[in-house]
Amino acid sequence: MENDHHRTISAHYRAARGPYVRRMPTSKHLLTSVQVARFVAQGFLRLDGVVPRETNERAIAALAEGLPGVPYGTPLSEAFPPGTFGRELLDLPVVAGAVESLVGPGPTVDHHAVHVREPHEGHAQDLHADAIIDVRPDAFDIQLMYYPHEVTAEMGGTLSVPGSHLRRINETDIGRVQNLRGQTRLTCPAGTVVLVHHGIWHGGRRNDTARRRYMYKLRLNPTVPQVRLWDTADLHDPAVTAELDTHFPWYEQATGRLEIHNRALLWRALTVDPSFDIEYWVTRVSNRPALRSHA
Amino acid sequence: MRQQVLVLYLSTSALDSPVVGWSRYDGTGRTRPTAGDSDEPPYGTGLDALLDGWRLFQASQLLPPQSGHEYDVSFLKHEFFFEKLEETSAR
Numbered sequence: 001m002e003n004d005h006h007r008t009i010s011a012h013y014r015a016a017r018g019p020y021v022r023r024m025p026t027s028k029h030l031l032t033s034v035q036v037a038r039f040v041a042q043g044f045l046r047l048d049g050v051v052p053r054e055t056n057e058r059a060i061a062a063l064a065e066g067l068p069g070v071p072y073g074t075p076l077s078e079a080f081p082p083g084t085f086g087r088e089l090l091d092l093p094v095v096a097g098a099v100e101s102l103v104g105p106g107p108t109v110d111h112h113a114v115h116v117r118e119p120h121e122g123h124a125q126d127l128h129a130d131a132i133i134d135v136r137p138d139a140f141d142i143q144l145m146y147y148p149h150e151v152t153a154e155m156g157g158t159l160s161v162p163g164s165h166l167r168r169i170n171e172t173d174i175g176r177v178q179n180l181r182g183q184t185r186l187t188c189p190a191g192t193v194v195l196v197h198h199g200i201w202h203g204g205r206r207n208d209t210a211r212r213r214y215m216y217k218l219r220l221n222p223t224v225p226q227v228r229l230w231d232t233a234d235l236h237d238p239a240v241t242a243e244l245d246t247h248f249p250w251y252e253q254a255t256g257r258l259e260i261h262n263r264a265l266l267w268r269a270l271t272v273d274p275s276f277d278i279e280y281w282v283t284r285v286s287n288r289p290a291l292r293s294h295a
Numbered sequence: 296m297r298q299q300v301l302v303l304y305l306s307t308s309a310l311d312s313p314v315v316g317w318s319r320y321d322g323t324g325r326t327r328p329t330a331g332d333s334d335e336p337p338y339g340t341g342l343d344a345l346l347d348g349w350r351l352f353q354a355s356q357l358l359p360p361q362s363g364h365e366y367d368v369s370f371l372k373h374e375f376f377f378e379k380l381e382e383t384s385a386r
Contacts, residue, residue: 124330159331168369176302177371178318178330185331205331250315250371253306258368 029097030231036101037243040266043165043197045102050094051146051191059085059148063114063214070109076220079109086112086218089146095193101230102142102195103222110141110219117156117207117215125203126175127159130219133170134198138269139226140165141198146216150190156207157186158194158215163248165199166262174201182249227272235271245278257281297322297383301349303341305373308357311342316371323383341375349377 031045039045051059062085070079076099080086089095099107130143151157161183185205186194196202198219207213234240244263247256261281268276277283304316314336319328338344345351353376360367 122327124332127330166368168367174370175330176318177304177316178328179333179336180304180316181314181336183331183334185334203330206329250304252304252315252372253312255368255372258366261366262368 028100029093030229031098031101032231033234034237034239034243036230036270037240037267038246039102039195039197040263040270041243041246042162043200044160044162045098045195046188047094047098047193047195049189049191050092050193051089051148053191055085055088056148056191059089059146059216060214063116063148063216067112067114070112072110073221074109076107076109079112085148089193095144098193098195099142099144099220102140102226103220104224104226104229106223107220108223110221112216112218115204115215115217117204117213119207119210119212121156121207124156124159124206126172127161127177127201127203128172128175129164129169129199129201131171131198133168135168137265139222141219141221143196143198143200144216144218144220145194145196146218147186147188147192147194148190148214148216151186151188151192151213152209153185153187154208155211155213156205156209157188157213159203159205160184160186160194160196161201161250163246163251163259164201165197166259166266167199167201169201180250226270228270241278261285296380297324299323299379299381301337301344301377301379303336303338303344303375303377304371305341305375308355308373310345310351310354310375311340312373313340314338323381344377349379352376352378 031039035045076090080090090099134141145158147157161180188194204213204215228235244267245260247260251259260278264276264278264282268274268282299322300320302318302320303314306312306315317333317336317338319326319337321328338347341351355372355374
């Protein structure tokens with residue numbers, strides 16, 4: 001069925017960009033290139049209030065009871081029976097389209113979990129990245145974070161650091177760092193979904209209210225190469241490069257340049273376009289005429 | 296005497312460069328700073344902290360990149376530790 005959503009591009013275009021199949025707009029809610037570029041730059045994608053109230057209510061009840069485990073590597077299509085909030089959540093076209101755009105069709109479940117910030121618990125989680133250090137240059141997992149109820153500023157909505165996902169750190173080794181300029185302290189309406197790159201720095205904030213704050217987390221692993229899985233009709237829109245060139249306020253002056261360099265490399269991997277660059281950062285430092293010389 | 300600790304992460308290795316990150320640890324026990332508790336840094340630069348009476352007691356070393364890892368990004372590089380000592384009643 002997947003081929004229904006592809007068409008081969010013209011020979012002229014193929015010669016210019018190398019052989020590939022162009023992903024076209026479909027009835028699926030695939031992300032645009034600009035949206036995926038934003039994900040590559042920021043490390044997350046927010047979908048505010050996209051889950052209907054009935055599903056949110058079902059989710060809150062299920063999260064309070066606790067969830068049955070899902071074995072590592074279970075195909076997503078088999079992980080959640082019909083009638084569960086998980087199935088409803090993943091079947092929402094806007095969620096399904098975003099997931100497919102980032103990790104492709106047929107992802108597997110790594111794990112899922114209920115995260116709770118208890119009332120007046122007095123402290124926040126240390127800033128961290130999940131799992132262990134993960135520096136794959138041509139693949140990434142996504143974590144779906146779902147908030148079934150409204151999260152206010154006092155409720156300890158997730159702290160996350162835009163643009164932190166390509167930093168090579170191991171779990172809570174960054175716990176010493178409490179605040180960074182431009183950090184996001186999540187507030188959101190009920191039914192919000194945030195998809196994050198596996199490397200994003202984040203943590204549950206202190207809940208200063210009398211109400212438990214729930215978050216459902218689902219980690220998904222790709223099973224296909226993560227190459228142009230989205231709607232690529234706008235692949236060469238200048239807004240793509242503009243998104244990838246985003247600078248965040250917490251970046252050190254010099255390291256911020258390396259961030260852009262590394263994003264350009266990731267975009268090359270996702271598009272199989274070895275000529276892509278931003279402000280010549282990669283091209284300049286990989287220019288080695290001696291290797292091309294036959295003298 | 297109790298120690299108040301302020302950690303500032305700066306934009307460059309210069310102490311008078313802008314603050315990009317910050318942490319507080321309060322040895323008096325009067326406050327409980329924690330992750331994600333403020334969006335605005337306490338000072339604009341490291342020098343501003345000195346001007347307000349904080350004493351610098353550690354600065355991160357300048358380390359050259361490891362060969363083969365010149366483009367890797369990781370921890371914030373320019374970390375400065377400051378302290379203030381405060382009189383407290385015995386606890």
